[in-house]
Amino acid sequence: MRFMMIVKATKDSEASVMPSQELVEAMQRYNEELVKAGVLLAADGLHPSSNGIRISYPEPGGKPKITDGPFTEAKELIAGYTLIEVKSREEAIEWARRMPDPHGYGEGEIELRQVFEALDLTQNPETLAKETALREQMERLKKS
Template identity: 65%
Template structure:
């Protein structure tokens, strides 16, 4: 089972401010633990939404409408992710609880979501 640990953005991460050395070191150690356990598939931080583009489809059947960042409501945005493959939802939750505060300012929020495993015939 694959799960994504979605690191939610904060006003600080949206400002482009770099995390402290302590936070970066804690995240490095966490990712090493995931890798040693053989469950880590990928992890990435994302640039602030000011560098992003959003496409929406407000009218069914019409072409997409493009909006340039930054986007409002930092808490609704994604600042990064970690993708893991584990045996159960419970194991995924255990790993999520081990992740340190991803921003280090007491504002960190992690959303855990299971990946929808599409049948190979649709790939």
């Protein structure tokens, strides 16, 4: 089971305030624990929404609408994420609880969401085979 720990943005993260050295080191130690446990798939911080672009689809079949950042409501924005693969929802919750306060000021908020697997979306054998082949191709490209 894959889960994404979504780190919510704050006014500071949206203002490009960098984390303290202590927080960077705490997050490194946390990521090392995830690696040692063999559950870490990815972990990254995101630039503020002022550097972002939104593509929306306001009308069915219509042209996409492009909107440059910044976007309002920092609490609705994402500042970073950690993607893990674990055996259960409970294990994912335990890892999320161990993450240091992602902003270091008592303002951190993490949203934990399970990632859909191909079998969750379809039972069609042809579609599943194509998905498997695509993932295998991605892995080969990563290694080359």
